[in-house]
Amino acid sequence: MAKNPNRPLSPHLQVYRWSPQMAVSIFHRATGFVLATAGMMTLLWWLSAIGGGAESYATFVKYVVSAGTDGSGVQIASNWFFRLVALAVTFSFFQHLASGLRHLVLDIGAGYELKTNRTWASVAFVAAFFATAFVALFVASRFIGVL
Amino acid sequence: MDSRTNIGRVRGLGSAKHGGEHWLKQRLTAVGNVLLTTWFVLSLFMIPSFEYGALAQWLAQPLVAVPMILMIANIFSHVKLGLQVLIEDYVHDEGLKFASMTLLNFYVIASAVFGIFVVAKLAFTGAPA
Numbered sequence: 701m702a703k704n705p706n707r708p709l710s711p712h713l714q715v716y717r718w719s720p721q722m723a724v725s726i727f728h729r730a731t732g733f734v735l736a737t738a739g740m741m742t743l744l745w746w747l748s749a750i751g752g753g754a755e756s757y758a759t760f761v762k763y764v765v766s767a768g769t770d771g772s773g774v775q776i777a778s779n780w781f782f783r784l785v786a787l788a789v790t791f792s793f794f795q796h797l798a799s800g801l802r803h804l805v806l807d808i809g810a811g812y813e814l815k816t817n818r819t820w821a822s823v824a825f826v827a828a829f830f831a832t833a834f835v836a837l838f839v840a841s842r843f844i845g846v847l
Numbered sequence: 848m849d850s851r852t853n854i855g856r857v858r859g860l861g862s863a864k865h866g867g868e869h870w871l872k873q874r875l876t877a878v879g880n881v882l883l884t885t886w887f888v889l890s891l892f893m894i895p896s897f898e899y900g901a902l903a904q905w906l907a908q909p910l911v912a913v914p915m916i917l918m919i920a921n922i923f924s925h926v927k928l929g930l931q932v933l934i935e936d937y938v939h940d941e942g943l944k945f946a947s948m949t950l951l952n953f954y955v956i957a958s959a960v961f962g963i964f965v966v967a968k969l970a971f972t973g974a975p976a
Contacts, residue, residue, distance in 0.1 A: 733933065736926040744962050747915070750906050751965040753975040754899045793884070800877055807874060843897070 720821035727825075728799040731792035739789040742782070765843070787836060794831040798824035869928060876925040883918040903974035912970035916963050923959035927951065 716722065742764070749760035762768070764782045767775035802820050805811050811820060849856070894905055905911055930951050938944045 729933065732929050736930055740922065740926065740958060744958060744965075747906070747962055748965045750899075750903050751969045757899045757902070797881065797884070801881070804874065804877065838892075
């Protein structure tokens with residue numbers, strides 16, 4: 701069946717005004733994708749590095765956590781890359797958790813009144829932001845020694 | 848023209864009766880993930896030391912290895928269901944969709960088996976020195 705590429709399309713994202721309700725929905729998808737790929741691959745690397753013995757864990761630490769004072773350029777660049785990944789994964793975790801809990805409430809048929817729906821969509825973002833900030837500050841002060 | 852009744856004509860042409868299963872599994876694994884990842888995050892905060900020996904001993908304990916294995920299995924089931932919807936929504940070419948679904952299944956099953964094996968091996972053979 702040949703498709704006609706010139707047929708008219710229904711209006712998409714660009715014609716709608718952004719609202720917390722639609723943002724929380726697309727963020728749920730995007731953060732789920734981040735967790736499913738970057739999040740789980742890093743977790744499996746961490747677990748297998750522990751399972752692999754002290755030497756393999758040292759390699760993980762050098763590339764992901766901290767290269768130390770004698771780290772190579774590649775390792776230091778890799779550290780910064782994984783700090784960004786960690787921040788993205790942490791935010792994604794809390795965002796996906798908050799909007800996921802919201803979805804479970806919506807699934808039982810509650811929370812569809814316009815104001816309530818809007819409020820809890822915003823709460824999901826605010827909760828994810830503060831939880832991420834808390835974890836980032838905790839890690840920065842305890843493990844990286846930035847604060 | 849046939850002499851069947853209206854219901855006889857449409858029977859079997861509708862859904863495969865599995866419509867609710869994917870939806871429900873996604874919710875059930877989501878609830879499981881809430882519990883298991885809460886355990887995981889709290890554990891990360893409570894691990895006494897991130898030095899190698901302490902970490903390996905921590906992971907080798909039954910009360911850590913078992914929830915960790917459950918978490919890996921449950922998360923990857925949820926990943927499979929979630930990414931499947933992404934592919935269904937965004938990949939429109941039939942061949943590409945088939946290839947994407949195949950790769951997704953490979954990714955999810957290989958990753959889950961790898962993770963479970965790593966944790967189980969450590970738990971069964973003890974933390975390496």
